[in-house]
Amino acid sequence: MPATPSAPFLRRITPGRWAAIAWLAGLLFTVLLRVRLPGQEEADVVAGVAFLRWDGLVMQVFATALALRGSALLTRRPAAAVRYFLGAAVVASTPLSVMAIPFAQYLAVDVALYTVAASRPPREAGRALVLALGTLAAYLAVRVLAGWGAGTTSTLAVALAAAVAWLLGRSERQSRAYAEQARAQAAAQAVTSERLRIAREMHDSVAHSIGIVALQAGAARRVMDRQPEQARQALAEIETASRDTLAGLRRMLGALRAEAAAGNRSAEGAGLPEMPGLAVLDRLAEVTAAAGVRVAVRRVGAPRALPQDIDLSAFRVVQESVTNVVRHSGADSCTVTVDQQDPETLVLTVEDRGRPDPHRDGDRKGDRNRGHGAASAPAGSGYGLVGMRERVTLLHGEFAAGPRPGGGFRVTARLPLPAGATPR
Numbered sequence: 238m239p240a241t242p243s244a245p246f247l248r249r250i251t252p253g254r255w256a257a258i259a260w261l262a263g264l265l266f267t268v269l270l271r272v273r274l275p276g277q278e279e280a281d282v283v284a285g286v287a288f289l290r291w292d293g294l295v296m297q298v299f300a301t302a303l304a305l306r307g308s309a310l311l312t313r314r315p316a317a318a319v320r321y322f323l324g325a326a327v328v329a330s331t332p333l334s335v336m337a338i339p340f341a342q343y344l345a346v347d348v349a350l351y352t353v354a355a356s357r358p359p360r361e362a363g364r365a366l367v368l369a370l371g372t373l374a375a376y377l378a379v380r381v382l383a384g385w386g387a388g389t390t391s392t393l394a395v396a397l398a399a400a401v402a403w404l405l406g407r408s409e410r411q412s413r414a415y416a417e418q419a420r421a422q423a424a425a426q427a428v429t430s431e432r433l434r435i436a437r438e439m440h441d442s443v444a445h446s447i448g449i450v451a452l453q454a455g456a457a458r459r460v461m462d463r464q465p466e467q468a469r470q471a472l473a474e475i476e477t478a479s480r481d482t483l484a485g486l487r488r489m490l491g492a493l494r495a496e497a498a499a500g501n502r503s504a505e506g507a508g509l510p511e512m513p514g515l516a517v518l519d520r521l522a523e524v525t526a527a528a529g530v531r532v533a534v535r536r537v538g539a540p541r542a543l544p545q546d547i548d549l550s551a552f553r554v555v556q557e558s559v560t561n562v563v564r565h566s567g568a569d570s571c572t573v574t575v576d577q578q579d580p581e582t583l584v585l586t587v588e589d590r591g592r593p594d595p596h597r598d599g600d601r602k603g604d605r606n607r608g609h610g611a612a613s614a615p616a617g618s619g620y621g622l623v624g625m626r627e628r629v630t631l632l633h634g635e636f637a638a639g640p641r642p643g644g645g646f647r648v649t650a651r652l653p654l655p656a657g658a659t660p661r
Contacts, residue, residue: 337388354406
């Protein structure tokens with residue numbers, strides 16, 4: 238159960254900042270093209286007449302202001318930001334004495350097109366692309382109508398780069414939509430599978446109770462005339478079993494919906510009974526220790542006799558949490574706390590301290606002993622948490638899971654207890 242890692246540095250830079258960086262990089266490249274650098278006999282591009290004059294510098298400053306304004310708006314108002322970037326590209330190209338808008342002045346536009354295509358609906362993204370390509374065509378048309386030279390080939394190259402940036406953005410949006418749909422379907426499948434498993438367990442529990450009722454009813458019928466006291470005792474057993482069964486059905490089966498689902502979860506723990514409860518946590522700890530993770534079981538308060546459905550669900554929550562520690566956390570130990578101090582609530586807590594420090598000798602030895610076990614397991618999908626939350630919710634309880642302040646992970650479940658649960 239690893240904590241969610243922080244995003245890489247590059248991913249923490251906003252699209253607006255990327256656009257601003259692209260604009261400044263293009264501006265720097267434009268300047269470098271027009272000065273003689275060390276090792277060159279002359280500059281690659283002859284500076285225009287107005288490039289180094291006051292009016293040319295003013296236009297470059299004004300274009301930069303437009304680009305920075307567009308960067309600030311890119312996240313909140315991407316369509317308006319694209320217009321600012323296009324205006325900046327036209328203004329910045331004017332004093333350069335070029336026949337077409339250079340690629341360097343369109344870098345920020347390409348970033349904006351990618352952002353719009355990746356984050357906005359198809360219609361809005363399409364309008365942004367048309368506007369960007371239309372600006373290039375209009376710039377070229379003005380030069381042709383004025384009788385000036387026009388860089389048609391350069392314009393086509395810049396337009397192609399803009400179209401590629403837009404297509405990459407659309408691909409990113411479609412990939413995210415597909416991944417989100419797949420996650421939603423997988424989460425729904427996990428919930429449904431968990432409910433089906435709960436239904437099977439409830440079937441076993443009810444079948445067991447009905448079997449007891451049938452046996453006691455048969456015994457009462459046989460001794461009703463000759464031994465009325467034993468008959469009354471059998472009827473009392475029938476009443477108790479029936480009430481417990483009905484209470485469990487009201488708590489769990491009432492919340493289950495009929496859903497068809499394929500697949501079953503794998504068997505849960507070697508050496509555990511088919512209908513386990515909190516009484517076998519020590520056995521669970523032994524099984525987990527064989528996987529390389531020590532489990533310390535702490536019990537707070539006097540143990541109480543729990544209804545079978547609550548006892549089973551509580552065990553399943555602990556079992557799934559411990560399984561996640563073994564598979565995903567890299568921790569070599571965890572603590573299970575069963576708090577029964579409150580007669581109305583059962584509180585379960587499973588926490589680990591995360592991956593141990595590899596520089597400590599003891600931890601290095603533990604890692605060698607575990608081999609390809611918990612420490613090397615890949616991160617989990619998180620659907621175990623979905624199942625635990627669903628199980629607790631069906632019992633009208635509260636569930637929380639997340640990183641611990643000092644490192645590691647903590648799972649907490651609060652299950653309300655029905656009236657009448659007494660200390661053993």
